[in-house]
Amino acid sequence: MAELLTIDEALRRIKEHAQLLAVETVAVSDAAGRVLREPALSRVDLPPFASSAMDGFAVRADETPGELSVAFRVAAGSSEAQSLPVGVAAGIATGAAVPEGADAVVPVERTADHGHRVEIPEPAASGQHVRPRGGDVRVGDVVAESGTRLGAAQIGALSAVGVAEVRCSVRPRVAVLATGSELQPAGELLAHGQIYESNRAMIAAALRTVGADVELLPVVDDDEPAHRVALEQGLAADVLVTSGGVSMGPHDLVRRVAAGLGVEEVFWGVAVKPGKPLSFGVRGATMIFGLPGNPVSALVGALVFVRPALLARQGATIVDPQYEYGRVVSTLRRNPQRDEFVRARRVVRDDGVMLDPVSGQDSHMIVRAAAASALIHVPRGDGELTAATPARYLRLE
Ligand code: AMP
Numbered sequence: 001m002a003e004l005l006t007i008d009e010a011l012r013r014i015k016e017h018a019q020l021l022a023v024e025t026v027a028v029s030d031a032a033g034r035v036l037r038e039p040a041l042s043r044v045d046l047p048p049f050a051s052s053a054m055d056g057f058a059v060r061a062d063e064t065p066g067e068l069s070v071a072f073r074v075a076a077g078s079s080e081a082q083s084l085p086v087g088v089a090a091g092i093a094t095g096a097a098v099p100e101g102a103d104a105v106v107p108v109e110r111t112a113d114h115g116h117r118v119e120i121p122e123p124a125a126s127g128q129h130v131r132p133r134g135g136d137v138r139v140g141d142v143v144a145e146s147g148t149r150l151g152a153a154q155i156g157a158l159s160a161v162g163v164a165e166v167r168c169s170v171r172p173r174v175a176v177l178a179t180g181s182e183l184q185p186a187g188e189l190l191a192h193g194q195i196y197e198s199n200r201a202m203i204a205a206a207l208r209t210v211g212a213d214v215e216l217l218p219v220v221d222d223d224e225p226a227h228r229v230a231l232e233q234g235l236a237a238d239v240l241v242t243s244g245g246v247s248m249g250p251h252d253l254v255r256r257v258a259a260g261l262g263v264e265e266v267f268w269g270v271a272v273k274p275g276k277p278l279s280f281g282v283r284g285a286t287m288i289f290g291l292p293g294n295p296v297s298a299l300v301g302a303l304v305f306v307r308p309a310l311l312a313r314q315g316a317t318i319v320d321p322q323y324e325y326g327r328v329v330s331t332l333r334r335n336p337q338r339d340e341f342v343r344a345r346r347v348v349r350d351d352g353v354m355l356d357p358v359s360g361q362d363s364h365m366i367v368r369a370a371a372a373s374a375l376i377h378v379p380r381g382d383g384e385l386t387a388a389t390p391a392r393y394l395r396l397e
Pocket residue numbers: 178179180182183195196197198199200243244245246247249292293294295364
């Protein structure tokens with residue numbers, strides 16, 4: 001491993017090699033988690049008409065306070081366009097169209113409703129409880145920009161402005177394979193020297209949250225022909241993620257076999273703990289990540305490096321890991337050579353987020369990591385990370 005890249009430099013090179021995926025039309029109702037590739041525009045003014053924000057009476061503000069006759073009542077969805085004669089109030093429901101001529105709504109609890117007449121004891125202000133036409137958005141305005149990852153609020157907004165379909169990136173096809181002759185599937189008995197294979201399902205879970213369409217490939221023994229077959233199969237995907245076999249041991253075959261299949265290595269080795277021997281390469285548009293086999297290393301690699309790659313390929317505006325800030329409950333020693341990701345419990349308190357490292361920080365200790373809800377980023381350097389300064393962390397969910 002010649003020179004270890006910083007996390008930022010590794011991310012820069014990954015993004016530089018991320019080619020945009022194709023675009024497809026998706027029903028808005030199925031588009032949660034997808035990345036928009038064209039701006040989505042409003043089909044209407046929203047609200048499409050001046051509407052009432054309350055159940056009450058539509059009035060002319062300058063005719064209040066006073067007693068008005070009630071000429072008619074308007075329900076939500078009532079399609080008859082009405083106008084309000086002088087000296088008159090109209091009963092109105094939330095969401096109903098405010099009659100032409102009315103400029104205020106008085107909530108029912110601020111009136112005395114006598115059926116054909118209504119008493120309004122207090123003056124109404126012009127505009128009160130009226131939602132103006134187009135107050136949320138105007139027809140033709142951008143509702144969501146290209147590059148937006150659609151969440152619940154955006155899906156609601158697009159539906160509200162009458163958009164039924166959007167142009168999104170296709171989902172990245174991701175192949176995940178695990179290497180290691182010691183690996184057994186759950187359900188089998190373990191012979192001496194064997195462990196259960198856990199990285200494929202974990203990596204798949206980490207990547208599905210950013211839209212990946214994941215295929216799990218079979219576990220590969222530590223021999224070259226088996227690697228060749230599996231890697232070639234995986235290279236048909238948009239992104240191939242392997243686990244294990246990227247260190248310096250005699251059985252670490254992934255990089256060599258990948259090179260033989262035409263993969264150009266972009267880098268090998270990042271100054272991060274856990275996860276140092278991560279390799280990244282490309283063959284055509286396909287990206288290949290060789291994650292180390294230790295489960296916590298594979299998890300960190302998937303979260304910090306593979307997720308951004310998938311977002312970049314989908315054209316997302318926000319691609320990089322999104323750090324938040326909290327305070328460590330106990331001092332953490334910094335590592336002079338490598339940035340570290342320390343697994344911690346995140347405790348939200350009135351005065352901020354506290355980060356409490358879990359016991360057992362070795363990179364094979366995935367069960368200890370499972371108790372954590374945050375990865376504290378401890379930058380490399382001398383000295384300590386203390387509670388005195390805010391610490392960056394990534395959420396683990
Ligand atoms: P490697 O990176 O292949 O040298 O593997 C490092 C460590 O991670 C070894 O202890 C492996 O047994 C373990 N390991 C590798 N792959 C997996 C996997 N898919 N699931 C669980 N543990 C693994």
